[in-house]
Amino acid sequence: VAPPRSDLPQGTLDLLILQVVALGAVHGYGIAQRLQQISRDVLQVQQGSLYPALHRLEHRGYLTASWKASDTGRDAKFYRLTPKGRAQLKEETASWARLTEAIQLVLQAAGSGTR
């Protein structure tokens, strides 16, 4: 039985991609698979947003890509994190933590308020 799937909040896809790529060089298909696996099938990424995001991140210099031989025997495009990307990941992780903490606080406060 598949768990209900959630849409990604806007702006978070970049953060997730950076996090996955930080674990090691990986191709586009691999990123999609990894996201799905790690999130226990909750997060599913549409190819329609994955590839534009990858290309955007590459264009901004957060990722770098190279064509390498892969398990299928053909060349695949593998993405790696650049130092700039690593810094960005750190910053975005921190800001994400702040946001979730804040939202959590608000939710808890509101929850305790409804007696």
Next chain:
Amino acid sequence: MSAWRRLWRRTDLDRQLDAELQDHLDRLTADHLAAGMPEAEARRRARLEFGGVEQVKEASRDARRLTLLDDLARDTRYAVRSLARSPGFTCVAVLSLSLGIGANTALFRVFDGMMIEQLPAAAPADLVAFRWLGPNRGIVGILTYGTVTTSEAVAVRSEPGVHVSGATFSLPVFRALQESSLGFSEIFAAAYGSAVNLSVGGRAELGSSQFVSGNYYQGLGVDASVGRLLTPADDVPGATAVVTLSASYFSRRFGRDETIIGRTVAVNGVAATIVGVEPPGLHSIGRVGRPSPDVTLPIAMEAAVRPDMAASTMPAGWWLMVMGRLAPGSTIDGAQASLDPVFRAATGEAGGERPRLVLRPGEHGVYDQPVGTTIPLLAVVFGIVLLLVCINVANLLLSRTETRQAEICTRMAIGASRRRVFRQLLTESVVLAAAGGAAGMVVAYAVTRLLVLFPYLTQAGAPNWRMAAFTGGASLLTGLAFGWVPAVRATLAAAQTFGSVAGRSSRARFGLGGALVVAQVGLSLVLLVGAGLFLRTIANLGSVDTGFRSENVVVFTIDPRFVGLDDHRVTDLYERVRQSLEAQRRVGSASFGTQALLSGTGNWSRLEPEGSSLSLDVATLSVHPTYFDTLEVPVLLGRGLSAADVREAPAVAVINETAARALFPGRHPLGQRFGRRYDELKVEVVGVVPDVAYRSVRERSPAMVFYPHAQEYTTRAQTFIVRTSSDPDEAIPDIREAVLRVNPTLPLQDLTTQRRAERDLLQEEVLFATISTIFGVLALVTAAIGLFGLLSYAVVTRTKEVGIRMALGAGQGTILRAILFEGLALTVGGIVAGLAGALAATRLVESLLFGVSPTDPGTIGAAALVLLGASCAAGYLPAARASRVDPVVALRHGR
């Protein structure tokens, strides 16, 4: 676009994208196959799950194309939306920006028209202006430098160690230069003529004129818009008399009726054929921005058109502006070196120190622009206004970002970098400034109309790309200037964690906002002090005792040269006009003289009293015997001038008290005699009148001598002064009629009231007073609003503090005073800062002030008091609100 796109498709990046997506599809298919699906089904499912391949490609390409420009476009759209959501704020900001940017654009437009615009000639960079530089007196062969007028001497920048620099040449010198023409393809000349009577088909009208050498238009490289222009063949003795019209005169007087070409116009009674019309927008070569005169005549016609003062027949008359067009390959320096000997040879035989030739770039005209203090002063005022506007909008933005803090925090929390938000906020400011700049065009139009009222600033350039660039640049810089600080603050504040929002100190806000208010108050003080100084100057000038009564006096000038009357009939003419005027019902008395008093001009000659070695420059007028009566000037000693003082009678004069003291120190003036440089006559003093204001109320009365009209040269123009029995404006039609009854072709020049003529002399002072008062009051209001906003905000954020103090026993009065005091402290800070600025800025206006020093303590004190009063008014409402705080409510809910 499609060609560009085809190119794009072939790129390597695109092939890589195809391969990458294909790889993804293959892997998806392989996974499905591994899960036991048949191959066809696996492929179908993979395609289905992948979605639209083309859409993905397109979106990926777009992601790469996102550049700074795309960000900018997005930021701009976002800024426009965000500004549209708060129309009140946007309106106030755009309005004040339009004022600041518009005023400066207008000033730039005037500056551009005067300093940057080039003569509308072919290849203006090849034009060269001719000047000379020499000792003040005594060139052999030339008595003096001739007709170099005071205004010309002002217009030509003098150089250290040299007394006189001039820009006019005599006809023989010009012809010598033209004949040699070393280094030039053309050397040509022009001279302003005075007003001339232009009569076409029996209808007479005054027009402006110039006399030019035959190659004038050839030298400028311009073509006729209708008919033909003058040629060298028109400028030889005995040639048929011809004129050309300026394009504006052609349309103003003849409605662009081309049948006028070939018709005859009588110029001061000399018949000439109209041969053509100049191209539109032609300027005089004297100065860019000065429109081409109504009619242009060849120099050969000058003697016929103004026979009494024909400069072309006087070798010593230096009257022609000379310009040259460099021959290809020659330089100004080279041309100067080769022409200087020609010039020196032409100026005289030998001996004495002779002037030398100076050549300068001529693309802006022969004369330097007389910028004087007007443009720098206006630049200071308008610069202050723009600075004030920046501060004002920065203040508005600060309070706006306060209320938008939550929005900014959210944007940063979901991944927008600080730099990104900073850029976004700055974009908003620039969009705001751009809107202000666009609205400023309207303001600029209005302000330009005000500026061209200044004497000398009479030319505003046509709108051009330089003005557009100026406005654009000014808007961009303004936007960055006022947006920078609020954007830094907003992003800094938001970068802190959410938790600290509540604990944010209000001190920091007060610090920056306080500094801005201090600056606003300081700049307001500068403008208010300026306004005060000019208002006092005008009041002082208005209360000067002129020594005569200006009420109910009408003045006008008639010039018999316009109707070609000879000496004998002229004397008769003046008397007939005078009697015709006095016969009018509304006229008390009428008189005339070589000039009216306080007309802004003067005439001086050197007198030598008998029995002493003195030699003095004295203001001289020749007047009709009724002159003193009409102006209500009493005769203190002896007698006034009388009808018996005719040409054949002994030469007499009436002098004023200053002249009596200066010419005959320690002697009784009546019966004393003095000699003149220009004739052998000894003139006897028969009366003394009190001192009267002569050229301007700013000057103390000079030594003055009044000659009887009948004993002086009389074909000159005469100015009539008419004392009316009632409102002078109502009497003007009667006066006009009285003159026309004597001679219907005689034009009345400069017909106005004495009062209006005097006021026109103070035009510059009045305009400065108007401008500094308008902007001073605006500055005062914005400073007060800024202070009000700051204190209101402070009161809101410090409700809790107020509550505590009240709970501890502070009364309402104490709180009220405390808040008011904070506002006053800021104002005093601003006044102190502004004082330094005011002391520096008012030195610029020193020469324009009268009867008040630029550091006048009264004026500065008054301006400071006004600011203190405004600050009390601005602080009262917030202070009153604070004093009404309920301590219980404040302590429970306040921050």
